[in-house]
Amino acid sequence: MHGAAMQDAAIAWSRFGSGARPQDRPPADPRRWLLGQMDRFAPRPAALAQTDTTDQAIVQYKILDDVQRERRKTMPGKNSEAFQTEREKDLNRQGREFYVTSVHARMAAAVESETPFIERLVHFWANHFAISYGRLQTMRFAPVHEFNAIRPHVLGNFRDLLVAASLHPAMQMFLDQAQSIGPNSPFTRRRENRGQPGAGLNENLAREIMELHTLGVRSGYSQQDVTEFARALTGWTVDGFRRMRTLQPMGEGRGYVPELHEPGTRRVMGKAYPDTGPKQALAILDDLAAHPATAKHVATKLAQHFAGDDPPAAMIGRLEMAFASTGGDLPSVYRALVASPEAWVAGPVKFLQPWEWAVASFRALGAPLPAPAVVNGLLDQLGQPTWKPGSPAGWTDKAEAWAAPDALMRRVEAGERIARSAQVEDVPALAEKLFPGGLGAATLAQLRRAESVTQSTALLLASPEMMRR
Amino acid sequence: MIQRRSLLVGAASFGAASLISPVIAHAAAETDQRLLFVIQRGAADGLALLAPVGDPHLTALREPLLKGYDAAPRIGSFFALHPALGQVNAMAQSGEALFAHGVASAYRDRSHFDGQNLLETGGLRAYERRDGWLNRLLGLLPTGETRGLALSTTVPQALQGPRPVGSYAPSALPDADGALIDRVSALYAGDPQLSSLWQEALQTRGMAGNVTLKNLRNAQQTGALAASLMQGPKGARVMMVESEGWDSHANQPGQLGRTVAALDALLGAVRSGLGADWNRTLVIVATEFGRTARVNGTGGTDHGTASAAMLLGGRVRGGRVLADWPGLAASQLYQDRDLAPTIALESVIAGAVAEHFALDPAHTLATLFPERKIAPREGLLRV
Numbered sequence: 001m002h003g004a005a006m007q008d009a010a011i012a013w014s015r016f017g018s019g020a021r022p023q024d025r026p027p028a029d030p031r032r033w034l035l036g037q038m039d040r041f042a043p044r045p046a047a048l049a050q051t052d053t054t055d056q057a058i059v060q061y062k063i064l065d066d067v068q069r070e071r072r073k074t075m076p077g078k079n080s081e082a083f084q085t086e087r088e089k090d091l092n093r094q095g096r097e098f099y100v101t102s103v104h105a106r107m108a109a110a111v112e113s114e115t116p117f118i119e120r121l122v123h124f125w126a127n128h129f130a131i132s133y134g135r136l137q138t139m140r141f142a143p144v145h146e147f148n149a150i151r152p153h154v155l156g157n158f159r160d161l162l163v164a165a166s167l168h169p170a171m172q173m174f175l176d177q178a179q180s181i182g183p184n185s186p187f188t189r190r191r192e193n194r195g196q197p198g199a200g201l202n203e204n205l206a207r208e209i210m211e212l213h214t215l216g217v218r219s220g221y222s223q224q225d226v227t228e229f230a231r232a233l234t235g236w237t238v239d240g241f242r243r244m245r246t247l248q249p250m251g252e253g254r255g256y257v258p259e260l261h262e263p264g265t266r267r268v269m270g271k272a273y274p275d276t277g278p279k280q281a282l283a284i285l286d287d288l289a290a291h292p293a294t295a296k297h298v299a300t301k302l303a304q305h306f307a308g309d310d311p312p313a314a315m316i317g318r319l320e321m322a323f324a325s326t327g328g329d330l331p332s333v334y335r336a337l338v339a340s341p342e343a344w345v346a347g348p349v350k351f352l353q354p355w356e357w358a359v360a361s362f363r364a365l366g367a368p369l370p371a372p373a374v375v376n377g378l379l380d381q382l383g384q385p386t387w388k389p390g391s392p393a394g395w396t397d398k399a400e401a402w403a404a405p406d407a408l409m410r411r412v413e414a415g416e417r418i419a420r421s422a423q424v425e426d427v428p429a430l431a432e433k434l435f436p437g438g439l440g441a442a443t444l445a446q447l448r449r450a451e452s453v454t455q456s457t458a459l460l461l462a463s464p465e466m467m468r469r
Numbered sequence: 470m471i472q473r474r475s476l477l478v479g480a481a482s483f484g485a486a487s488l489i490s491p492v493i494a495h496a497a498a499e500t501d502q503r504l505l506f507v508i509q510r511g512a513a514d515g516l517a518l519l520a521p522v523g524d525p526h527l528t529a530l531r532e533p534l535l536k537g538y539d540a541a542p543r544i545g546s547f548f549a550l551h552p553a554l555g556q557v558n559a560m561a562q563s564g565e566a567l568f569a570h571g572v573a574s575a576y577r578d579r580s581h582f583d584g585q586n587l588l589e590t591g592g593l594r595a596y597e598r599r600d601g602w603l604n605r606l607l608g609l610l611p612t613g614e615t616r617g618l619a620l621s622t623t624v625p626q627a628l629q630g631p632r633p634v635g636s637y638a639p640s641a642l643p644d645a646d647g648a649l650i651d652r653v654s655a656l657y658a659g660d661p662q663l664s665s666l667w668q669e670a671l672q673t674r675g676m677a678g679n680v681t682l683k684n685l686r687n688a689q690q691t692g693a694l695a696a697s698l699m700q701g702p703k704g705a706r707v708m709m710v711e712s713e714g715w716d717s718h719a720n721q722p723g724q725l726g727r728t729v730a731a732l733d734a735l736l737g738a739v740r741s742g743l744g745a746d747w748n749r750t751l752v753i754v755a756t757e758f759g760r761t762a763r764v765n766g767t768g769g770t771d772h773g774t775a776s777a778a779m780l781l782g783g784r785v786r787g788g789r790v791l792a793d794w795p796g797l798a799a800s801q802l803y804q805d806r807d808l809a810p811t812i813a814l815e816s817v818i819a820g821a822v823a824e825h826f827a828l829d830p831a832h833t834l835a836t837l838f839p840e841r842k843i844a845p846r847e848g849l850l851r852v
Contacts (some may be wrong), residue, residue, distance in 0.1 A: 176718050179767045184756055197533075200534055200766015204718050207579070207772070217580045217595070223804070381642045385620035390713060391511075393582045400599070403662060404623040406636040406669035413642040446656045462653050464660045 005030075006437040014469040016306060017116030019360030020434045037115035038331055043151040047108035052098070054253040058169060058240040061099075064091045072151050095139050102143035103379065103386045111362045111369060118154065121334065122357070124305055125148050127300075129165035129213060130394030131174050131387060142387035145170035148252065154276040158298065158328030159289035163282065166209050169238040169253040173445055175205035175392060182234040182262025190259075201262075206230035208392045210333035212450055214288040216297030221269055228266045232273060233283045235261030250278060295323040301397070302333065307342050308349035309398045315342040348468030351399035354382035356469075357411060361461045365422040378414050383407055408467075415461030419454050427456035435465050499706075500610050500828050502749050503699045505739060506603060506627060506709045508588065509756035516762060516774030516808060518554070519568050519790065523547035526797035531764045534721055544568060548790050553730040556737030560781055561788050565740075565747075566850060567780040569817045570582070570792040573758060573810030579772035581716070584757030587806060589627035591815065591838040602818075602837040603707055604630025609828055610706065611837055618673065618705035620685065621696050622733060628709050633665055635673040635705070639682035639694065676703060688731035689738045693697060696742025699750070710735070715756060719767040727732035736781060744769055748783030751825040751850070753818060755779075762802050773807035780821050784850045791817070791846070813843045820846030827852070 005028075013020045027033035033222070052060070067088050073145035075083055113119045126146040133142045149168040153161035165171060172178045180202035181188055188199060206229040211217045237253030239247060247255040256278040266273045266280060271287065273280050288294060299319035303311035322336035323329075337343060352360065358378060362369060369375060379385050387393045396402075424430055428447045431439050443463045450456035460466065520538050521527055523546060528535065541549040544557040548570070550558050560566035576587040576595075583595035591602035604627070607617050617634035617680050619625055628634045645653075650671070657664040676698060685691045691710065699705050712730040712735065736752065743750055761778030775795070780787070795809035803809040819834035823845055826833075830845040 162760045176767060179719060181766060183766070202718060202765060202767050202769075203771060211580050211582075217583050220577075223579065244506050277685070294845065377641065383638075391581065400626070400629045401623050403666060404619075404636040405666045405673060406622045406638055406640075409645075409670040409674065410622060410640055410642060412649070413645045416645050416649055417642065440659075442659045443656065446652060450652065451648065455646075455652065458645075458649055459652060459656055463656060464663055467663065 003437070006352060008344060010436050010438045012117075012314075014360070014435075015343065016120065016338070017457065018110055018113070018120060018356065019116075019363045019466075019469075021363045022139070022366040022430060022433065026436050031338050033119045033201070035335060037117045038155055038334070041115045041155060044147070045109050045113070047105050047112055048147055048151075051102055051105055051147050052140065052144055054144050054169060055240070057140040058253050060091075060095070060140055060236070062240060064088070064095070067091060091178040099139040099143065099387075100372045100376050102147075104369065104375050106143070106146070106386060107359065107362070107375050108369055110359045115365075121154050122146070123152055125154055125161065125387070126301070126387075127394035127397075129161075129171065130389050130392055131170050131183065132389050132391060133174065133387060133457045138316055141170035141173060146387070155331055158294075158323070158330055159286060161330070162209075162213060162289050163285055164252065165214050166205070166285070167236060167250075167254055167281075169240075172205065172236065172254070175208055176202040177205040177233060177236060178238045180205070180230060180234055181260045182231060184264075185234060185260050187257075187259040187264055199446070201230055201234065202225070203227055203230035206233055207224060210288065212393055214285075214297070215293040216300075219293035225268050228268045229281070229284055231262040231264075232266045232268070232284055235278060236281060248278070270385055289328055292320075292324060295320045295328075299323055299333070302337060303340075303342075304397055305350075306337060307340065310341045315340045335447045348464075350371060350469050351403045352467055352469060353397075353402055353408070354384035355379065355386065357466065358382060358414075360466060361415065361418055364430070364460070364466070365418065365424060365457065367422040370418075370421060378417070382410055382414055405417070410469070412458070416454075416458040418461060419457035422454075422457055424453060425458050427460055431460050431463075431465070439465060472545065485845060499612075500826055502706065502751070503746065504603075504606070504707050504822065504825060505699065505705070505741075505750065505752045506707075507693065507712055507732070507735070507752065507754040508585070508625070508627065509712045509715050509754065510585060511713060511756075512584070512758050512760055512772055513715040513756035513776055514717060514721070514725060514760040514770055514773075515570060515572075515756075515757055515758070515778075517717075517721070518729065518779075519544065519570055519777045520549045520551070520553050521547060521570070521794065521797065522549045524794070524797045526799075530762045530797060531567070531770075533764050538721060541639055544788070544790050551725075551729045553726055554733045556733050556740070557779065557781070560736075565781060565783060565786040567785045567787040568790045569780070569812055569814075570777045570790055571775045571795055571808060571811040572778050572814040572817060573812075574814045575838075576758060577774065579758065579774075581757060581772070586626060588755065588757045588814075589625065591841075593840045600630030601625070601627035603627045604632050604634065605836050606822060606826075606833075607632040607634070607707055609833060616703075616705045618698060620691065620698070620708065620710045623694060625711060626707055628707075633669055634707075635669045637670075637673040637677055637698070638685055638710075639677075641683040650707075673698075673840070689734040692735035692738025693742045694796040695735075696739050696746075699743065700746055704746075709774045712754075717760070717769045718765070718771060719769040721764075721769040724769075740781070750782045751785070751821060752781040753778065753821065754781070755814060755818070757832075759808055759835065761805070761806055762797055762808055774803045775808040775810040778817060780817070780849060782825075782850075784825070784852075785821075786849060786851055791849075811821060812846075813841065815841050815842045816846045817849070821849045824850040824852050 007024035009028040056132045062176050110119050131145050145168050149164040153164050181199040183200050207226045235256050237255050239249050244257045247257050250256050299316045303316045318336050322333045326332040447456050528833050537552040538549045541552045574588050575593050576584045586595040589601045590598040592598040619628050619636040622638045624636045657667050717725045755778040756776050760770035760773040793811040795811045815838040819837050823830040823833035834845045
């Protein structure tokens with residue numbers, strides 16, 4: 001294999017995938033190799049077989065929630081951690097452990113993956129529908145969201161992915177939907193009649209669905225549209241721990257409580273939606289998913305992720321067209337992506353995010369993954385703790401945010417640490433295999449000149465070839 | 470009929486005292502002044518940070534959020550500081566903390582991400598500019614060793630731009646082997662981007678010395694570290710620290726109380742850590758936008774418009790609140806929802822920065838916030 005073919009193989013590996021492994025052979029037809037992964041992708045691969053379902057996570061949450069309620073009842077006003085019971089501490093420990101093993105499982109799935117392009121898409125969508133949890137009580141939900149709401153839908157229709165991801169209990173809890181109640185709902189009316197303070201609307205989820213998940217910011221919707229959508233969403237809640245008698249299970253841990261729903265027709269972006277209970281919000285979601293602004297938003301983000309921070313407009317236009325003309329059929333969009341010549345230009349187009357660099361490093365060395373605590377610690381120190389981007393906008397996808405002095409120093413330090421536990425026989429030979437036709441002469445010279453295999457391995461992980469794709 | 474009250478608590482107002490300050494003439498050598506920008510990410514509730522307890526409508530709008538303000542320190546007769554801002558209050562009492570209320574950037578929508586982008590880039594439309602106003606400020610300062618530094622692993626938007634800046638955050642990773650460091654320098658020699666980042670990183674690590682911290686979770690230690698990185702002739706002159714946890718949609722008093730206390734600890738540690746350099750330091754604390762005037766259905770507040778900003782430092786004309794108070798009656802609220810913006814945040818930032826570094830105010834504003842057609846505020850610092 002020579003020249004252009006070799007270069008395409010290297011691009012398929014690193015730009016569309018997560019980097020090569022020592023045993024990988026360059027694919028003869030890189031585009032076909034990428035598209036073929038759609039037929040081979042496993043939504044629940046071996047590495048994730050032991051992770052919780054949504055229902056299991058809710059059961060666990062309820063156990064902790066009950067223990068905490070009980071404590072608050074018996075020790076009123078004692079809210080702080082200092083008053084935690086042994087049982088509660090134990091449950092919190094379990095929650096933390098669940099998070100740590102889930103991050104490890106995610107890393108294992110990415111490192112072992114034979115369908116790295118689709119794994120990348122999973123991570124892309126998990127970040128598009130980002131959840132960020134710091135609180136122990138809710139830590140179980142971020143992994144559960146990605147494994148149960150994102151993974152099964154990455155090769156489906158965008159509308160189904162949207163409904164699964166945006167209304168999943170994890171997202172509802174993260175964006176306060178579980179607490180949002182119609183100001184004129186029967187529930188609020190009843191409370192007011194009893195002279196109790198009214199609970200009310202929280203527009204957080206509605207806003208982020210419009211701004212982040214679908215239309216994109218500044219795409220023509222107004223504050224009034226956000227509020228109207230928030231009203232339509234009332235009633236949607238989490239099933240399983242807020243024992244309301246009239247809760248109707250809606251599947252995947254979601255529920256609908258009619259008394260919480262704001263009655264009446266809603267008007268969003270000029271269209272009227274009659275009060276059809278839970279279907280009112282779904283009807284709005286259908287229209288948001290099919291809106292041209294959504295096609296543009298998704299196309300732009302995908303192009304940015306695979307073809308560079310400032311992707312050419314022509315490419316965005318083609319992805320947008322593929323999205324719109326197929327009613328959001330994601331495989332059609334991915335085919336347009338792989339078919340875009342702009343994504344196959346020579347030379348690196350993206351600076352790797354810390355997660356991507358860590359996955360690529362572990363794949364490159366082919367060594368067994370370190371223990372869960374070590375993997376978690378590395379990601380923390382690299383500045384990208386999994387499922388904790390800190391905001392519903394997710395991690396930023398541009399080089400300016402990641403190519404920073406301290407961040408680079410940390411990669412070098414982390415690389416040295418990974419190198420110490422790896423066993424590579426011939427680092428320069430490995431490097432030539434990993435970057436066929438693309439290994440710089442300067443890098444190769446430094447790898448050869450290193451004073452030990454460990455140092456050479458650390459230099460490989462620090463090399464410009466590993467930092468970009 | 471909108472009733473407006475102009476407030477300038479505790480100080481006289483300043484006329485056109487010094488359009489061109491005499492200090493400008495001899496600003497040639499490297500500046501000895503330091504700027505710390507603390508960004509409050511998540512939309513800080515200005516009405517909680519500095520509650521307008523003198524406004525007759527406050528209680529009706531947000532009674533559940535006002536516990537603890539009865540005994541809170543007053544700034545003038547109209548405003549009460551958040552009870553957890555003890556160290557900031559001490560600065561206010563000694564005239565080293567100035568507040569601006571009813572401030573907002575040019576941004577008038579309610580997306581955190583767009584709002585922060587505008588606050589940091591200083592542009593008029595989100596994502597239009599790639600460089601930040603702190604980076605452009607570096608271009609106005611006398612050249613030499615003048616350094617910009619972010620106390621974080623990556624470089625926040627406000628510091629990004631053509632002028633090289635550092636980033637640093639303590640880490641739990643073992644330091645790389647010295648021999649490896651040298652070889653990485655050689656490895657990056659032919660790669661302009663990586664070698665420039667690498668040299669910055671080495672320089673900052675050298676400056677930080679033997680830091681025993683492993684992260685930035687403790688606000689007081691973070692403040693002390695920021696101070697140490699700004700100290701001395703080689704210290705950073707333009708520094709940025711990120712403060713998070715301000716998005717108080719639910720159960721606001723508890724969550725916000727912790728975030729405010731952390732900010733107070735950070736600022737207190739900056740002040741004590743800087744020692745004599747405090748007199749050469751300006752701290753600006755600002756957020757992307759404020760929050761709704763009314764409490765929402767979940768005991769919190771939603772995304773709003775105007776908020777409050779703080780200027781701290783040894784030379785600040787403090788102990789007062791700069792406000793053109795818009796009022797909190799329903800008809801006075803912005804879109805019947807938020808505290809109305811009456812002061813451009815950019816005019817405060819540009820005015821204070823210009824006075825601090827002895828720069829021409831109009832030129833400073835035009836450089837930091839190129840499209841804002843506003844005048845820089847004057848008389849914020851003792852010059």
